[in-house]
Amino acid sequence: MKFTRKASANWKGTGKEGSGNISTESTVLNNAQLSYKTRFEDGIGTNPEELIAAAHAGCFTMQLSFLISEAGFTPENLDTVAKVQLEDGSVNLITLELSGAVPGISAEEFEQLAQKAKEICPISKLLDTEITLTVTLQELS
Structure with a gap:
């Protein structure tokens, strides 16, 4: 494609x-x-770093949903917060914070798929900076 x-x-x-x-x-x-x-500062409008954060959160989360589906599970909910840090004129860190609910998946498999999604998401591959990921699998009742 x-x-x-x-x-x-x-x-x-x-x-x-x-x-x-x-x-x-x-x-x-x-x-x-x-x-x-x-x-x-604080103004009404957007900025490049916020737009990169939005693109990265969206791309990573969609990539993860494909990987989870390929593994035979159906995500009930995936929430990702992306934080882009600008320091001394460079984006030097992006932090992805993932929380998800996926019936039947183990925490270990969820973590593995999330790490893979971080590595292969097209926006991750585009960005030349450190990317960290925290993963929380929500317990379903």
Whole structure:
């Protein structure tokens, strides 16, 4: 399978005083605000690191659901939080925090599949940084 997705950005002004926006082909983001405040302080809008976190959480979680299904289980629920750390001008760490409910799977197999998903997820492979993963398998009643 081969496909291309696209997004666009526009910026006007200096890095600190200027502002811009980002849009995606799907229009889920349509002129979403970017600014110094949205990236480095608390402002309304988004920023590149937040968008990378969203892409990584989504890609990893979807990849894991495929692996779990291939192993013969059906995930009831998978929740992933991705935290992107920017330090001194570089993304130096991404932390993935996974919590899932999968009937019939052992904690060991869930951990193994999650680690594999972290390694083979296309966004993980794209990123040149340390990626850590914590895994919690929820007990089902």
